[in-house]
Amino acid sequence: MLRRISLIMYFNWLTCTLVYYGISLNSANFNMDPFLYMFLGGLMELPSYTLIIPFVARYGRKIPLVTFFVLCGVAILVLLLLPADRERWWFMTIVMVGKFFITSAYQVVYLYSSELYPTCLRTQGLGVSSMVGRIGSIISPFINDMLGLYHWAIPSTIFGLASLVAGGLTCLLPETKDKTLPDTVDDVEAWRSPALSKRERPRDVAASEEDQREESWLNPSTTSV
Template structure:
């Protein structure tokens, strides 16, 4: 597989980036403006400083310090720090709710095998319907509403009498569709929020942190579910609803040029608060923001 041309440009490997772009243009039957012009555009990207060679033997302490310094870049600047912390929390919650709900068959259904089959089938619409939704409504609103609807459905299980098994199953499946949709969109959304310079680092640590939620979820089902069968779904629903509110802190990325470096992300102006967060930005507004970010 070819390396990302964005990453190659940011790290100063312009010739390799040009080769990858020419190959992509050939496969997609597109034409590039010219090697010199493309190289000029690539050189406008910020180049990283070359790593200084270490003298002597490589020590474990030095390696650990370098890795910690590399990871700390996600927390050094205000905007990137906010994005990182919000995504860490969202990944923990979505992982906890997703796997916790999948393991709740014994608490929410008299037949856990049927529950598991239906739970798996719910992922088909969750993964297929999100594509046109994200393409039309953007990234933030679908993620927000997926978390919110999942939270409402799971919280509604608590007051539902156990005798209404069909209603409990319906609410659980609705929560599974929504939380699976939130999981799918969140992965795509996070790749657009992190700058190219730290994208793999940011998304990779998000997945690492998300495992905290998957570790916690079985204990919630085992400890709370053995006493109150509805308690795990209430916990998963409440945390999902909190995640929907926290998602308001993130910007919309639809139609916006992806930032190449941390400095470019920090230099961008915050979108005007006059625009309603319930309304999808128009093409003119997207063009204005794109021009503003490029000028900055």
């Protein structure tokens, strides 16, 4: 479970930074005024920082994150189906919708990561996830500049598909809303299905239960005669 959480969150962080900075720096491929593009992109972040708060508080972390990833991917891929005229207002609108959803996902992934990792590994897990995410911010300009020379839609296709894959992988993670934060790795492994048999449970958990039964047999409680 901890391995699954780590690998999926690494990809989610990489996708967030890749798509966020990819959209933010993609005005050249969209044939838009870079100053207006950056202004609207920054303006779009204000509602994405605030409107997600009640949504996350009500529906948890998993469902909103999946929703934001999928809607972002759909919005970006819809651009490929529109007419070639990229200077229209509706083209800019759809791009800003994608920017809104990936910014919202960026906010949720911070909270979700800190709640998925146990206390003993929370700092390390969040730090490594953020470090892996910086890879996306490093390669996003190269995707826009180098691949965009061949066709303007190639970067958008990469960003859209990455968002859809991240949304699908997030479905494999547990929900953390209204749950006690895990303190140890054993607490994280306990999130597995309770219907698992004893031989399928983590080896250290089964050994701990066996030790407790042996201790209770060697040291029976004293009763009055």
